[in-house]
Amino acid sequence: MIPARFADLAAREDLDPLSRALxxxxxxxxxxxxxxxxxxTIKDEMGxxxxxxxxxxxxxxxxxxxxxxxxxxxxxxxxxxxxHEQIVTAARAILGKWCDFPQLNLSQGLSIYPGAxxxxxxxxxxxxxxxxxxxxxxxxxxxxxxxxxxxxxxTKVWPDTHHEHATYKMSVDDLGEPLVAEMKRGDVFxxxxxxxxxxGSNRSVLPRRGIIISYSLGWLRTYENQNLTYDRDFARTLDxxxxxxxxxxxxxxxxxxFDGQCPSVLLGEEVPDYLPTVDSFTPAQKxxxxxxxxxxxxxxxxxx
Ligand SMILES: O=C(O)CCC(=O)C(=O)O
Ligand SMILES: [Fe+2]
Numbered sequence: 593m594i595p596a597r598f599a600d601l602a603a604r605e606d607l608d609p610l611s612r613a614l615x616x617x618x619x620x621x622x623x624x625x626x627x628x629x630x631x632x633t634i635k636d637e638m639g640x641x642x643x644x645x646x647x648x649x650x651x652x653x654x655x656x657x658x659x660x661x662x663x664x665x666x667x668x669x670x671x672x673x674x675x676h677e678q679i680v681t682a683a684r685a686i687l688g689k690w691c692d693f694p695q696l697n698l699s700q701g702l703s704i705y706p707g708a709x710x711x712x713x714x715x716x717x718x719x720x721x722x723x724x725x726x727x728x729x730x731x732x733x734x735x736x737x738x739x740x741x742x743x744x745x746x747t748k749v750w751p752d753t754h755h756e757h758a759t760y761k762m763s764v765d766d767l768g769e770p771l772v773a774e775m776k777r778g779d780v781f782x783x784x785x786x787x788x789x790x791x792g793s794n795r796s797v798l799p800r801r802g803i804i805i806s807y808s809l810g811w812l813r814t815y816e817n818q819n820l821t822y823d824r825d826f827a828r829t830l831d832x833x834x835x836x837x838x839x840x841x842x843x844x845x846x847x848x849x850f851d852g853q854c855p856s857v858l859l860g861e862e863v864p865d866y867l868p869t870v871d872s873f874t875p876a877q878k879x880x881x882x883x884x885x886x887x888x889x890x891x892x893x894x895x896x
Contacts, residue, residue: 597725597727597755597756598615598728598755598756600689601686601689602616604685607685608678608681608682608685610622610678610679610681610682610782611681611682611685611686614682614731614782614783614784615686617752617754618749618751618752618753618754618755618784618786618787619749619751619754619771619773619781619783619784619787619789620783621773621775621779621780621782622678622779622780622782623775623779624778624779625676625678625679625780626673626676626735626778626780628776630672630673631735631736631777631778632777633669634667634670634737634803635737637666637669637670638666638667641660641666641701642658642660642703642799642801645659645660646658647705651712652711652712652714654704654708654791656704656705656706656707656708656709656794657702657703657704657708658702658703658705659700659703660700661698661699661700661701661816661821662699662816662821663699663701663803663805664699664822664826664830664834664838665821665822665826666701667701670699670803670805671830671831671834673733673735673803673805674696674699674805674834674837675831675833675834676780679733679782680833682731683731686728686731686784687730687807687808687810689727689728690727690728690809691810691811691843692810692843693810693836693841693843694731694807694808694810694837695807695808695809695810695812695818695837695839696806696807696814696816696818696834696837696838697806697807697808697812697814697815697816698804698805698806698816699804699805699806700803700804700816701737701801701802701803702801702802702804703799703800703801703802704744704745704791704794704799704800704801705794706794706795706796706797706798706799707794708745708791708793708794709793710745710748710790710791710792710793711790711791711792712790713748713750713767713788713789713790714788715753715758715785715786715787715788715789716730716732716785716789716806717729717730717785717786719815720812720813724758724759725755725756725758725759725786727809728755728784728785728786728809729785729786729808729809729812730784730785730806730807730808730809730812731782731784731785732782732783732805732806732807733780733804733806733807734773734780734781734782734783734802734803734804735780735802735803735804736775736779736780736781736801736802737777737801737802737803738798738799738800738802739774739775739776739777740773740774740775740781740800740802741774741796742772742774743795743796744792744794744795744796744798744800745792745793745794745796745800746772746773746774746775746792746800747772747781747789747790747791747792748770748771748773748789748790748791748792749770749771749773749781749783749787749788749789750767750768750770750771750788750789751768751771753767753786753787753788754784754787755784755786757786758786767788770789770790772792785806785808810841810843810847811843811847818838818839819839821838822838824858824859827840827859828859835856835859836856839855840855840856840858840859841854841855841856842854842855842872843872844872844874845871845872845877846872846873849869849872851867852867852868852869852870853867853868853869853870854870854872
């Protein structure tokens with residue numbers, strides 16, 4: 593059953609199938625979302641970065657796991673994954689309920705080495721210390737670079753743990769059997785930030801490599817600081833929609849501005865040295881401030 597706070601989303605009849613599955617069950621696998629050749633190109637672009645990256649530090653990221661970030665520049669074909677039409681559509685449909693535009697939260701290559709124990713079951717939305725169960729904060733996407741099997745540590749996900757379920761206290765013993773997201777290269781596993789999940793243990797003899805791309809509400813602090821990761825020259829090479837997703841777009845009201853304007857001004861050739869600060873309000877906010885101004889002007893006229 594869909595909890596009441598998410599019922600209006602669930603009731604929408606125009607939803608695409610991926611959004612529908614995410615709202616109803618919290619996760620979905622899309623088979624054959626991209627050609628396997630695209631995944632191979634991305635692996636080539638990564639070169640020896642996994643080899644050269646040291647193992648992660650700490651019990652969560654995992655001492656048997658290597659991770660690196662800034663994928664849009666380190667493997668440019670991953671930009672196509674970030675902008676995958678079905679995924680962006682679903683991110684907008686779901687996160688768009690609580691923000692103007694979803695943003696890129698993270699792009700990460702990760703490799704789980706043989707012998708890695710299973711990761712702690714967790715919800716990715718825990719990174720934001722805010723009340724849960726009122727909204728979805730994020731939306732995560734796992735693209736396998738190697739085929740994922742139960743044996744090599746495919747991601748595990750616990751059904752019925754999303755939306756308001758994320759506020760219920762559950763002991764690990766009550767969780768029941770997880771679904772194991774076994775996938776071929778080219779498939780993709782998509783799950784809400786409220787869904788309980790974990791990397792499995794890798795009992796094979798080869799690393800299990802994947803890419804995580806995640807999207808969050810546009811007004812949240814992101815896992816990866818996109819402004820420090822990608823400079824302006826790089827942003828100008830991107831599809832403008834993707835540039836917007838890494839911060840070159842403001843969110844109403846006036847969040848993420850540059851010199852009082854939408855930061856997309858930085859994508860142009862010339863950036864004027866002197867710029868006016870511009871209101872960026874929702875229609876409802878605009879009515880409030882416009883009405884106030886009209887009243888003030890009328891009062892000033894009457895006083896003349
Ligand atoms: O590698 C996986 O299968 C999941 C990793 C994960 O959930 C995380 O690092 O937050
Ligand atoms: Fe996670």
